[in-house]
Amino acid sequence: AKLAGKNTFAFYSADMTRLARRRLELEEALTTGLARKQFELFYQPVWDVASGQLKGAEALLRWRHPEWGLVSPVEFIPLAEETGLITELGGWVLEEAARQIRQWQDQGLDPGVVAVNVSSKQLKRGHFPGFLRQVVTEVGVSPRYLEVELTESSLLALGDRTTELLSEIRETGARLAIDDFGTGYSSLSYLRRFKVDKLKIDRSFVSELSSEGGGLGIVKAIIAMGQAMDLEVQAEGVELDSQLQVLAELGCDSFQGYLKAAPMPAAEFAELLVRES
Numbered sequence: 001a002k003l004a005g006k007n008t009f010a011f012y013s014a015d016m017t018r019l020a021r022r023r024l025e026l027e028e029a030l031t032t033g034l035a036r037k038q039f040e041l042f043y044q045p046v047w048d049v050a051s052g053q054l055k056g057a058e059a060l061l062r063w064r065h066p067e068w069g070l071v072s073p074v075e076f077i078p079l080a081e082e083t084g085l086i087t088e089l090g091g092w093v094l095e096e097a098a099r100q101i102r103q104w105q106d107q108g109l110d111p112g113v114v115a116v117n118v119s120s121k122q123l124k125r126g127h128f129p130g131f132l133r134q135v136v137t138e139v140g141v142s143p144r145y146l147e148v149e150l151t152e153s154s155l156l157a158l159g160d161r162t163t164e165l166l167s168e169i170r171e172t173g174a175r176l177a178i179d180d181f182g183t184g185y186s187s188l189s190y191l192r193r194f195k196v197d198k199l200k201i202d203r204s205f206v207s208e209l210s211s212e213g214g215g216l217g218i219v220k221a222i223i224a225m226g227q228a229m230d231l232e233v234q235a236e237g238v239e240l241d242s243q244l245q246v247l248a249e250l251g252c253d254s255f256q257g258y259l260k261a262a263p264m265p266a267a268e269f270a271e272l273l274v275r276e277s
């Protein structure tokens with residue numbers, strides 16, 4: 001038993017070393033990737049539920065690694081947050097989205113509102129509202145075309161500074177959305193304290209809409225709450241027509257999902273804008 005234990009430990013420790021190395025490798029690759037412009041934004045269209053019209057898009061980060069190919073943000077965002085690299089990466093995301101909106105507008109296209117994901121780590125460092133103001137001024141784009149998405153859990157992580165930060169973001173003229181809504185600890189009183197424009201219903205509830213799962217009750221409650229508080233409600237991860245039907249019946253305002261379109265490169269989204277205009 002002693003030997004086995006020892007072997008187990010040796011195996012475990014080798015495994016840990018391998019993991020630590022892999023982490024370090026990924027961390028270095030991220031830094032290099034930023035310097036070598038390996039990052040790119042994809043855009044997932046957002047549609048109006050009632051009219052079916054295109055309303056805008058969510059910008060989603062992609063990493064085109066020369067060897068690994070297209071790397072998903074779920075693979076590298078957590079590490080970027082831990083190492084602090086998210087500030088630079090997230091800063092780039094905001095600048096790139098603003099530049100892209102400006103470029104589309106210069107081409108006579110109307111992309112509507114473009115949402116960007118902002119991490120709580122990014123909010124904690126530096127002065128995000130000031131940075132946002134600077135970006136829209138430098139790029140020459142109206143802030144009302146930008147929507148800042150913050151997850152419900154990241155609001156919690158901000159603590160005391162939340163109310164102040166959120167109102168400063170809205171004062172820039174940009175819109176504010178709470179992402180993954182329903183998965184955190186929101187309550188009515190909390191929503192009253194933070195003035196936001198939109199609630200995004202988490203995909204996990206939407207995917208349960210068509211089954212007999214608990215999704216329907218929660219989705220109903222979020223939409224009712226949004227209507228009572230005069231907030232736009234958007235569903236994410238809509239994959240089935242049956243889900244869209246339920247959302248329409250409940251009065252959900254907008255949606256995104258594979259049913260209509262997956263995230264796509266900027267050029268493809270521009271083609272969609274031309275077709276839809």
Ligand code: C2E
Nearest residue numbers: 060061072073074077093117118119237238239257258263
């Ligand atoms: P999220 O903000 O909740 O983004 C929605 C995710 O759902 C996206 O995954 C999108 O591609 C995916 N999705 C959209 N429609 C459907 C659908 O119908 N079915 C299913 N199964 N999935 C759908 P993606 O692009 O892999 O991004 C994953 C997460 O990474 C995002 O979740 C967000 O938390 C984070 N992320 C992405 N870009 C950024 C960024 O620029 N900054 C930060 N801080 N986080 C980002």
Ligand code: CA
Nearest residue numbers: 058117149179
């Ligand atoms: Ca999001």
Ligand code: CA
Nearest residue numbers: 179180200236
């Ligand atoms: Ca989300």
Ligand code: CA
Nearest residue numbers: 180202203236
């Ligand atoms: Ca989600």
